[in-house]
Amino acid sequence: MIEAACLVALACACLAIVLTLYRLARGPHVLDRVLALDTLTINAIALVVIVGLWYRTPMYFEASLLFAMVGFLTTVAFCKYLLRGNVIE
Amino acid sequence: MTVIAEALIAALIVGGAFFLLVGSIGLVKLPDLMRRLHGPSKATTLGIGALLVASMLTFAFLEGNPSVHELLIALFLFLTAPVTAQMISKAYILDEARRGRDDLPGTGRPLGWATLDPAPCETEPGTSGRLAWRSPKKSLSYSAFSLG
Numbered sequence: 753m754i755e756a757a758c759l760v761a762l763a764c765a766c767l768a769i770v771l772t773l774y775r776l777a778r779g780p781h782v783l784d785r786v787l788a789l790d791t792l793t794i795n796a797i798a799l800v801v802i803v804g805l806w807y808r809t810p811m812y813f814e815a816s817l818l819f820a821m822v823g824f825l826t827t828v829a830f831c832k833y834l835l836r837g838n839v840i841e
Numbered sequence: 842m843t844v845i846a847e848a849l850i851a852a853l854i855v856g857g858a859f860f861l862l863v864g865s866i867g868l869v870k871l872p873d874l875m876r877r878l879h880g881p882s883k884a885t886t887l888g889i890g891a892l893l894v895a896s897m898l899t900f901a902f903l904e905g906n907p908s909v910h911e912l913l914i915a916l917f918l919f920l921t922a923p924v925t926a927q928m929i930s931k932a933y934i935l936d937e938a939r940r941g942r943d944d945l946p947g948t949g950r951p952l953g954w955a956t957l958d959p960a961p962c963e964t965e966p967g968t969s970g971r972l973a974w975r976s977p978k979k980s981l982s983y984s985a986f987s988l989g
Contacts, residue, residue, distance in 0.1 A: 781874055
C-alpha cells in the first residue's frame with residue numbers, strides 16, 4: 753500500500769516540478785522566477801523525502817535538510833540583490 | 842495495527858503529494874505575483890508537513906527506530922516560508938514603485954502598502970488628535986527604502 757502511495761506521490765511531485773519549470777521559463781517578472789526557484793526547492797525536498805520513504809532508509813534526510821537550507825539562503829540572497837543591488841554590503 | 846498504520850501513512854503520502862501539486866498549479870494558473878505567492882506556501886506547509894509526518898510514522902511504527910530528523914526539517918521550513926514570502930513581496934512592491942508602474946493591488950485603506958508609506962504616527966496641529974493620514978503620492982520618498 754505504501755509503495756503504491758509512493759508511486760502516486762512521485763508522479764505528483766514530478767508533475768509539480770514540470771509546472772514549476774514552466775513558470776521558471778515563462779515568468780514575466782524576475783521575482784516570478786525567484787518564487788519558481790523556491791518552489792522548485794520545495795518540490796525537490798518532497799521528492800527526496802518520498803524516495804526515502806520508498807527505500808525505507810533514513811539516509812536521505814540530511815540531503816533534504818541541506819536542500820531546505822540552501823533553498824532559503826538562495827531566495828533571500830536573490831531578494832536582497834534585487835532590493836539593494838548588493839548581497840552583503 | 843500494522844494495516845491501520847499503513848493506511849494512515851499511505852493517506853498522508855497521497856495527501857501531501859496532492860498539496861504539492863495544488864501549490865504548483867497555483868503557481869502556474871494565478872494571474873499576478875502577489876496572488877502567486879499563495880500557492881507554494883500551501884505546498885510548503887501542508888504538502889511537506891504531511892510527507893514528513895508520514896515519514897516519522899513509518900520509521901516509528903513499521904521500522905522500529907523512531908527518528909526526529911523530520912521535525913528538524915519541518916521546523917526549519919515552517920520558520921523560513923513566511924520570511925521568504927515576505928522578502929519576495931517586499932522586493933516586488935519596491936520594484937514596481939521604482940519603475941513607476943501601477944500594477945499593485947489596492948489596500949482598501951487611505952494608506953498604501955506599508956513598504957512604501959510610513960505608519961501614521963504623528964498628529965498634525967490642526968486635526969485635534971486625529972491620526973494624520975498621509976496621502977500615498979506625497980510620501981513616496983525613495984530615501985525610505987533602506988532595509989538594513
